[in-house]
Amino acid sequence: MSCWIVIPIKEPAACKTRLAPVLDEAGRRELVAGMLRRTFAAASEAGGKVLLLGPSRHGLPGEVPLLADAGLGLNPALEGAKRVALLERVDRLVLLSADLPLVTAQDVAALAALPPDVLGAAPDRAGLGTNALSLPLPAAADFRFHYGEGSFAAHRQEAERHSLPFLPIVRPGLQFDIDEAADLTASAHPG
Template sequence: MRCWIVIPIKAPEACKTRLSPALGDSERQALVAEMLHKTVSAAQAVAGRDQVLLLGPSRHGLDADISLLADPGRGLNAAVTSARDTAVREGIGRLLLLSADLPTIEPEDVAALLDVAADAVAGGPDRAGKGTNALSLPLPAASQFRFRYGEGSFAAHRAEAARLRLPFLTIDRPGLGLDIDGPDEVALWRQG
């Protein structure tokens, strides 16, 4: 079964603007690039280079051979819907969406999201259990999955799997749980 691991990422200057009070522009962009490179490396270690794609306007300094999917520009839910539709047209059997801001992600975290029953949706929650840092979809079974990124997305994605009558598995791992949204997470990560 072919899979795609898609990592949505904004343009460098638009990334992690909530960190602006704590980090200057160059520090913030360097942090984003570091986390993106870590996430891409973990994904490529599991799936290979040709199955890892970025979704957005920039590769953030990554090699030109990493595929870049176009972002239609109407927010994250529209962008991942576009990626899902492209994956369905390409005959992809599983689509894994990974947040780009997972500084402690390891290949084993990615593998856990792919090593699930063929018909199951798998989600990796944030540390609070409310946000969705990873979402693994079986295709074409989840070709009508409605994305609900935003506040309370993890429960909304679980409900969406139920609407489609697909089993939902929670993949709760530290490497998937720590995402960097505010200065407190940066401090937590730097402390180890």
């Protein structure tokens, strides 16, 4: 079975702008690069082919595959990555947020190792957002992405619309993301 783990990432200047009140641009770039390195390392250790989706590798080595992003937003970019994965006959496409400071290889492996017909999604701590998706291909070829407010419920409904079994993947390393200033404090004292 072939598995791609795709990590979407914005251009450096556009990352984590909501943290501007507490981190200057250099601090935000350093934070983003550190979380991306950790997420990339966890994904690499879990197995499968790891690719970035976006305009920049954020300092990761040049041999890291970089999928193009036309700059039309996250949902269209993910649709493009899914199309490429389908063309390459990938069996499972795991989409993993780059802002997961506690993610482990075991977390990523849990997403990659789902049964062939099951769609998995990892909610954020509030249970509202989606921090990771695991799509069985080609069964989820027509799955539409709904990142944004209430994405977890929307992704569950989309799975139901396609009659795909839906499995929530609830793991601390996948739940904890950095979006707001309070998340920085919480990341310093997890648990």
